[in-house]
Amino acid sequence: MLAHIFLASFAAYGVFAVWRLFLHPLRSFKGPALAKLTTWYQAYHDIVKHGNLLRQVTALHEIYGPVVRIGPNELSFNDPKAYADIYAMGSKFTKEPSFYQGFGVPHASFGMMDPQASRTRRDMLNPLFSRRAILKLETIVQADVDHLISQLVTNYGSEKPVNLFMAFRCTSLEIITAYCLNQHLHAIDIPDFEHPFLTGLQSTIPLFWVLKYFPALTPIVMEPPTWLPASMLNSFSGISDFRHKIGAHLDNFIAAPEKYRDSEHEIVYDYLLAPANNRKSFKPLSRTELFQEAVALLLAGSDTVGNASTVGFFHVLDNPPVLRKLVAELREAWPSVEDQVGLSVLEKLPYLTAVIKESLRVGHGVVSATPRIVGPGDAVIGGVHVPAGTVVSMSSTYMHLNPDIFENPHQFRPERWLEKRTDSVNLNSYLVPFSRGPRMCLGVNLAWCELYLIFGNLFRKLDLKLHNTTIDDFRDFDAFFVPVHCGNDLHVTIQAKDT
Numbered sequence: 001m002l003a004h005i006f007l008a009s010f011a012a013y014g015v016f017a018v019w020r021l022f023l024h025p026l027r028s029f030k031g032p033a034l035a036k037l038t039t040w041y042q043a044y045h046d047i048v049k050h051g052n053l054l055r056q057v058t059a060l061h062e063i064y065g066p067v068v069r070i071g072p073n074e075l076s077f078n079d080p081k082a083y084a085d086i087y088a089m090g091s092k093f094t095k096e097p098s099f100y101q102g103f104g105v106p107h108a109s110f111g112m113m114d115p116q117a118s119r120t121r122r123d124m125l126n127p128l129f130s131r132r133a134i135l136k137l138e139t140i141v142q143a144d145v146d147h148l149i150s151q152l153v154t155n156y157g158s159e160k161p162v163n164l165f166m167a168f169r170c171t172s173l174e175i176i177t178a179y180c181l182n183q184h185l186h187a188i189d190i191p192d193f194e195h196p197f198l199t200g201l202q203s204t205i206p207l208f209w210v211l212k213y214f215p216a217l218t219p220i221v222m223e224p225p226t227w228l229p230a231s232m233l234n235s236f237s238g239i240s241d242f243r244h245k246i247g248a249h250l251d252n253f254i255a256a257p258e259k260y261r262d263s264e265h266e267i268v269y270d271y272l273l274a275p276a277n278n279r280k281s282f283k284p285l286s287r288t289e290l291f292q293e294a295v296a297l298l299l300a301g302s303d304t305v306g307n308a309s310t311v312g313f314f315h316v317l318d319n320p321p322v323l324r325k326l327v328a329e330l331r332e333a334w335p336s337v338e339d340q341v342g343l344s345v346l347e348k349l350p351y352l353t354a355v356i357k358e359s360l361r362v363g364h365g366v367v368s369a370t371p372r373i374v375g376p377g378d379a380v381i382g383g384v385h386v387p388a389g390t391v392v393s394m395s396s397t398y399m400h401l402n403p404d405i406f407e408n409p410h411q412f413r414p415e416r417w418l419e420k421r422t423d424s425v426n427l428n429s430y431l432v433p434f435s436r437g438p439r440m441c442l443g444v445n446l447a448w449c450e451l452y453l454i455f456g457n458l459f460r461k462l463d464l465k466l467h468n469t470t471i472d473d474f475r476d477f478d479a480f481f482v483p484v485h486c487g488n489d490l491h492v493t494i495q496a497k498d499t
């Protein structure tokens with residue numbers, strides 16, 4: 001009996017395999033046979049080879065060209081025209097659910113698949129993240145950047161190096177929590193910036209890919225049951241403690257919202273419970289929806305800014321001429337360190353702006369290709385006809401490291417953003433760390449504000465020197481949605497500037 005079942009399953013899979021290889025609508029696209037047969041090809045590179053999928057797909061593009069079939073129903077593109085088509089403004093393509101399920105926030109703006117639901121949620125949140133709102137709440141960002149500087153100067157120095165990678169992540173976590181929830185985690189005060197949430201997140205990052213392929217495990221990681229072995233409980237505790245903290249804060253808000261109404265500024269729940277622009281069709285959000293939105297915003301807003309700052313600071317400190325030019329520009333615009341100089345001044349400085357753009361380019365933002373489902377009808381992507389229902393994606397790294405657009409793409413050269421090109425290429429349209437289209441980053445204005453204040457203040461007020469950190473630490477990264485660099489963390493020594 002068992003033998004019959006085995007044979008029947010084997011035959012059925014054989015028929016299925018023949019269909020996927022020779023009869024599937026994507027049969028004419030090139031790619032490895034194994035990838036055409038099964039999504040476990042990607043799972044192997046994501047999980048077993050530890051964030052290797054991007055490297056593998058990059059190698060496949062070198063063999064097969066700008067379009068590669070990387071899954072039974074999935075195409076990867078490496079062509080700037082295709083990027084513009086996939087992530088076009090007004091596109092009706094939807095996010096691909098199995099990719100996003102591991103993040104465990106299906107009711108948050110980040111995790112929503114339905115375009116209409118996502119638009120409604122983004123409309124509610126936009127007022128908190130608009131440029132106007134950022135200018136009004138810039139003081140929150142400034143306060144945390146000032147606090148970071150005072151901690152650095154007080155506790156570290158030329159003898160005692162600091163882990164700037166952790167320091168930046170603590171700062172961006174503190175900012176986003178204060179900005180969205182008016183809550184203070186005191187992450188910047190923690191010795192060596194080892195905030196348990198951030199160290200916990202670091203050890204659970206590889207699990208996101210496990211959850212992508214085994215979604216049933218999501219509740220175990222997010223809310224670990226007490227019967228798990230202590231070692232597992234420990235490694236999941238960073239993320240679960242963090243969720244509990246946000247949950248407790250939300251319950252306090254629900255119990256007595258008026259207490260929060262008196263606070264320094266409106267918080268994200270105010271925007272979600274009484275949206276400014278769609279009152280008529282408004283359906284109150286459930287606790288789960290509010291909770292997931294808060295978790296998603298805090299996750300989306302911390303690691304990303306931390307990574308862009310870390311990568312940018314490394315390259316500036318590793319390039320003395322860049323450092324000298326940047327400091328000279330800052331000194332001229334900001335003659336005395338005692339003065340406060342805000343976003344509206346910093347964002348007008350051309351070299352600082354170029355340094356931040358170059359940091360975003362070489363830092364990439366999100367490196368894993370974010371998949372979209374073609375629809376409602378067929379589409380033409382990068383000049384290629386693609387049937388409806390196909391999953392398509394392109395990694396931001398293929399834009400940022402394209403040598404036809406960015407000459408010597410691995411070189412950190414802010415000047416490229418200031419030069420007039422003879423071929424009239426506008427580099428800005430190829431800078432995509434925040435993605436593009438209807439699902440591009442919601443926090444882009446806040447991110448820019450943070451980066452201006454972090455780069456501007458630290459380079460104006462501190463003398464920083466690399467400590468035991470070299471380009472080898474930044475050459476390669478594993479792709480776990482965001483880049484996880486394979487080398488040591490960025491360490492620097494610090495001295496405050498007197499003038």
Ligand code: HEM
Pocket residue numbers: 109110111118122129176296297300301302304305308364365366370433434435438439440441442443444446447
């Ligand atoms: C340098 C900093 C940042 C970078 C590079 C960045 C990058 C990105 C990228 C590439 C996406 C698209 C992801 C996808 O397609 O799945 C995204 C989405 C998102 N980002 Fe950011 N982000 C940054 C900072 C922030 C901040 C500070 C917030 C704070 C609120 C934020 C909130 C979001 C949200 C809510 C989404 C989901 C939007 C949607 O799906 O409709 N991000 N971000």
